Amino acid sequence: MTSSTTTLTGPAAAAAVPVRRHRSAGWIAVAPLLAFVALSFGAPALAMLGGAFTARDPATGATSYTTANFAASLHGAYLTALLGSVKLSAVSAGIAAVLGLLLAQAVVTSRFRALREAVLTASGVLANFGGVPLAFAFVATLGNSGVLTRQLGLARHGWDLYSFWGLTLTYLYFLIPLMVLTVTPALDGLRSQWREAAQNNGATGAQYWRHVALPVLAPSLLGGLVLLFGSAFAAYATAAAMVGSSVPLVTLQIADAISGNVLLGQENVALALSLDMVAVACLVMAVYLPLQRRSARWLD
Amino acid sequence: MTDTTLAVPLAGGDGHRTRAAGATVEFRALRRAFGATVALDGLDLTVRPGELLALLGPSGCGKTTALRMLAGFEHPDSGLVLVDGEDVTGVPAHRRDTGMVFQSYSLFPHLNALDNVAFGLRMRKVGAAERRARAAELLELVGLPDHGSRYPHQLSGGQQQRIALARALALRPRVLLLDEPLSALDAKVRLTLREEIRRLQQELGITTLFVTHDQEEALSMADRVAVMRGGRLEQCATPAELYARPATAFVAEFVGTMSRIPGRVVDGGTVEVLGRRLPVDGEAPAVAGGEVDVLVRPEAVRLSHDPAGRARVVATAFLGAVTRVTVTLPGGTPVKADLPTESAAALPPGSAVAVDLPDRPVLVAPRAA
Incomplete structure (x- = not known):
């Protein structure tokens, strides 16, 4: 059986007014953002690019274009530091991604709403807890004379905070909460x-x-992994305060080169090292983006 | 995107058509409570082999809980679920021999239609070539042979539910479970798909439980309809019997349209209504002299133009061949009557009419508050 209902209507609707998109208005709206990006990102990037391929004669002060800085950044201690940073970032990001996913899943499936809110709030705080305060916290608890090191006798078991794995553990302190924050909305979905x-x-x-959950989560997991890698790769203050030069990292080498800590006149090599970091970041994105596009296609 | 008609190319198929009749499903004294809310309160129900049984009832009546218990997604506090006499109450969901179609589109978004249909076969370690062949056959069965490479987001709602139906049938389950599979679709697609689901179910002879809150859907598709209320079974009967001989006032009012007309019990078997004495269908819920409501279907109410009549036409609704006329009795009680559209044209709103009932037994219920 079909039915029809007569509905009393008011005055006829007003004729639709065609909406014209004013491109100029759109550009005006986005102009402040573009200006900010150009100033804060574009200008330093150009300066870095120029400096990386420039050499200055100390005697005459004349500058010339060269690839020597770039070549130097990929040799010896600089290359070791670059590879050390990549290794540290990859390992800490990988471990944090797995542990963060497990913690986020536990939170999402928990019946206790208070627990979920507590974990997410704590994650929001801890994800931004880095730098010297974090280094000090770890030195005080797990350093050579740290509270836990002494109480648990960790030194007898070969524990050394000022090592690759010590630094990895320290990085996990802010990377795991960052992963929880990144992946929780995806798990909710x-x-x-x-x-x-x-x-x-x-x-x-x-x-x-x-076969289902991980493939569906893949874009978020990949995005989270890239974020963690980038966060660990760019970290400086924590490592500088904690391990100094005992763990070779590219950010520490850049700081040393700029400040003339080891050799004078290495400023342009520092810029070349920075360019190396940009290249590594681009490489990671180049791997990530096609994967993300492929997996995001079916989530449109 | 358009929905194509379900083709059923089963002749020469792989045995879907030739499979034995479906399984018997029994719910025995099922009880399930969620905190203070009792979802199922001692449900007893048997579904016959090859039958399509609709579980019908208002929201929260327990129909979906019963279905999910059969699928293994919920576990009863007490009671048993039997399939062909075998107790499956403790069998985990992934080992139940049931295929389920969910209310909202539950296709896996990262798999195309073919891989969605083949998912269960993949879990059972069926070889790639064989599972692709069977999935293609099922896609043809549901009328979407050319849609195998499409992802769910590239399919319409109706097409997605067809794919979900094919996926549910891929493992050749003994029982098919449909959890309001049409409720998210628009009216036209819903109408087409429900006829096609029914035809497919009959072709395959598979025992099917269909959960719906849409009485028209239940009455038009099911062999029998089980009306539930408050976790209990009110009545389980064929659609015709349910409509013509509802066991309770709730069933009478839930299934189809029913008007309540004030009456008075004359004796145990007679009721006085609209100035007439009519036999009571079943037992009267009050002693002689007690006030009751007489339940009448719109098609049983007769109206005639009568300038001296005390009832007034207040509204008319065109339904096609018939027009539903709503009148109010002197006490303000609304009564609905279905009249041939030509006859109803003579009774515009405001007309004075006489209301009459046919001389046959009527269902009575306690007077509504």
């Missing part, structure tokens, strides 16, 4: 019906994660 549909089709819990 996993629909319970996907799990049930998978179960209904004979999938175990592990099969659901392998």
